[in-house]
Amino acid sequence: MTRLSVNINKIATIRNARGGNNPNLVQVALDCERFGAQGITVHPRPDERHIRYQDVLDLHEVVTTEFNIEGNPDDRFIELVRRVKPAQVTLVPDAPDAITSNAGWDTIRHADHLRRLIDTFKADGIRVSIFVDADARMVEGAKAVGTDRIELYTEPYATHYPTDPAAAVVDFIKAAQKAQELGLGLNAGHDLSLENLRFFAEKVPSLLEVSIGHALICDALYFGLENTIQMYRRELT
Numbered sequence: 425m426t427r428l429s430v431n432i433n434k435i436a437t438i439r440n441a442r443g444g445n446n447p448n449l450v451q452v453a454l455d456c457e458r459f460g461a462q463g464i465t466v467h468p469r470p471d472e473r474h475i476r477y478q479d480v481l482d483l484h485e486v487v488t489t490e491f492n493i494e495g496n497p498d499d500r501f502i503e504l505v506r507r508v509k510p511a512q513v514t515l516v517p518d519a520p521d522a523i524t525s526n527a528g529w530d531t532i533r534h535a536d537h538l539r540r541l542i543d544t545f546k547a548d549g550i551r552v553s554i555f556v557d558a559d560a561r562m563v564e565g566a567k568a569v570g571t572d573r574i575e576l577y578t579e580p581y582a583t584h585y586p587t588d589p590a591a592a593v594v595d596f597i598k599a600a601q602k603a604q605e606l607g608l609g610l611n612a613g614h615d616l617s618l619e620n621l622r623f624f625a626e627k628v629p630s631l632l633e634v635s636i637g638h639a640l641i642c643d644a645l646y647f648g649l650e651n652t653i654q655m656y657r658r659e660l661t
């Protein structure tokens with residue numbers, strides 16, 4: 425069964441719009457768990473445009489499901505993750521000014537850097553996942569640097585799904601098979617939605633976890649957070 429981790433970045437975006445504490449991010453995380461989320465994902469960015477570094481510390485105190493911290497491993501991020509020791513850290517190579525994550529690691533070019541980081545986090549007892557494109561060479565590179573899991577960057581799948589679902593998922597199936605062959609755990613995320621999730625989860629083998637934020641929070645505006653989380657969970661069964 426594929427587990428659902430709810431990314432709450434967008435809740436922080438709404439909160440930050442007015443400078444107060446409405447919605448209360450910690451309460452929303454607790455409610456997501458109560459409504460069926462099997463993990464909470466946050467992606468603190470250097471400009472703290474949504475998740476603030478203090479939020480990560482506050483969430484760490486209360487989250488009882490899998491806490492997954494995603495981000496570009498700059499010094500401040502590394503220090504934060506090592507302090508919090510979440511269940512999982514997901515390393516993402518995004519530029520500080522990127523609107524959102526837009527590519528996976530080149531696991532061959534950045535092998536030494538990744539190996540050092542992964543060794544550090546693993547020595548702290550933190551499971552490591554690295555964000556990669558659906559490319560068998562990058563998956564092999566990920567294995568070589570010692571990560572526990574990879575997270576497949578699913579935006580290309582989501583973009584092509586409406587026109588040709590079968591073609592859209594082909595590279596993801598191949599990358600997943602490669603991960604399986606190499607003994608790497610498999611996560612996926614970015615732009616997954618109620619429209620495209622079931623097909624992805626049915627076709628891609630050994631998918632352990634999806635992290636979903638943007639579409640899920642948008643759906644919650646119409647269906648409510650509790651219904652929406654249940655609807656996403658149903659797509660994964």
Ligand SMILES: CC(=O)[C@@H](O)C(O)COP(=O)(O)O
Pocket residue numbers: 431433434466467494516523524525555613614615637
């Ligand atoms: C790593 C990843 O895939 C991102 O989707 C993510 O965590 C979302 O970040 P934003 O909410 O800042 O767009």
Ligand SMILES: NCC(=O)COP(=O)(O)O
Pocket residue numbers: 431465494575612613614615616635636637638639640
């Ligand atoms: N790792 C992907 C994630 O956490 C959420 O991505 P999105 O659903 O906001 O695109």
